[in-house]
Amino acid sequence: MWSEAEKTGAEPGDRRSMALLIDEALGYVYPAALRAVAAVGVADELAGGPRTVAELAGQTGVHEESLHRILRLVATRGVVEELDDGRFLLTELGQALRSDVPLSARPAVLMLTDHTLWLPSGEMERCLREGGSVFAGIFGMPFFDYFAMDEQTATSFHNGMAAVSDAENLPVAACYDFPEAGVVVDVGGGHGGFLLEVLRRRTGLEGVLFDEAHVVAGHRLDIDEIKGRWRTAPGDFFSEVPRGDVYLIKRILHDWDDEQCAAILRNCRRAMAPGGRILVVDAVVPRGNTPHQAKTLDLLLMSALVGKERTEADFARLFAASGLRLSRVVPTGTVVSIVEATPTDPAA
Structure with a gap:
């Protein structure tokens, strides 16, 4: 008798590979389901305990059968659990999807699955064939x-980025030896979450939150712990930046191409006090086949923006220019690292 492999000419390993790649190709459906429940x-x-699908549908005003089918998939990833009686329970992992917890992933999930990133990523083949972002198209x-x-x-974008940063700000600030005194300028600092953590750790530092006017208007620096040690400065980092001793540039340079990044860095270099430094807080893409979130985010940047995630060598070239x-x-134990830059000619 012929074996199944002999009948088809396929080896068992071929079948496993085919099945795996089909599962991988279906992978985009899960984040769509995650977005829907978020x-x-x-x-x-x-948050108050298990609920039936009918109860959840009534509370959220959605279609009951569709909700059940979506939750059934989300349960396979451990965000919720379907109990024997048909009710759904929020798991420990799923707690981060609540909007009322200190570190909520919900704004980040909604940002990363927004149509402004989702649609360009679906057109990645055009990036491959034509080069450049497909967003404008x-x-x-x-x-x-x-x-x-x-x-x-x-x-949605600013809230999502703030949520991403919230989980990083404390460990990133804690792993760098900031000076005891001076002025720290957070360039493109959003709502100021990272600057807040830096000022908390060094009571002799003063801070400047620098971003567009409508962004800094939503700052979160007005707390007693750092009272009198900060100010906001609305502006455009492509034109000029405030004078300071330490410049924080967190998750900004990856949005822009090398020429635009060099313009931001040169503005910081011109405004920098003697002995100053620039701290670029971004992912550093590792060499080889090591999995890293930066390699995924890099493709979102490729399809939707003009920037990219960079290797250490990329940063060295960018700084030299x-x-x-x-x-x-400096590794931080998070997705991002601190890439420290100092002037090549401190007297210039």
Whole structure:
């Protein structure tokens, strides 16, 4: 008798590979389901304990059968659990999807699955064939121009980035030996979450939160712990930045191409006090086949923006073009590292 492999000419390993790749190709469906439950607030409704699908559908105002089918998939990833009686329970992992917990992933999930990132990533083949971002081809204008005219999308982006940063800010600030005194300028600092953690650790430091006016208006620095040691400064980092001793540039450079990044860095270099330094807080793409979130985010940046995640060598070249040198890379235990730059000619 012929074996199944002999009948088809396929080896068992071939079948496993085919099955695995089919599963991988279906992978995009899960984040769509995760977005759906995040958008309608299912986790918040489950905070008090297990609920039936009918109860959840009534509380969230959605279609009952569709909700059940979506939750059934989300349960396979451990965010919720379907109990024997058909009710759904929010797991320990799923607690982070609630909107009322200190470190909520919900804004980040909604940002990363927003149509402004989702649609360009679906057109990645065009990036491959044509080069460059496909965002303008879909939305009619570049990424940040679109945000400037769409308040809802801009709010989702800034809230999402703040949520991503919230989980990083304390460990990143804790792993760097900031000076005891001086002025720290947070360039493109958003709502100031990272600057807040830096000022908490060094009571002799003063801080400047520098970003667009509508962004710094939503700052979170007005707390007694750092009272009198900070100010906001609205502006455009492509034009100029405030004078300071230490410049924080967290999750900013990866949005822009090398020429634009060099413009930001040169502005910091010109405004920097003697003995100053620049701390670029971004992912550093590892060499080889090591999995790293930066390699995934890099493709989102490729399809939607003009920037990219960079290797250590990329940062060294970027700094050299900006009158700076890479002095060291400090791991933080998070996705991002601190890439420290100092002037090549401190007297210039």
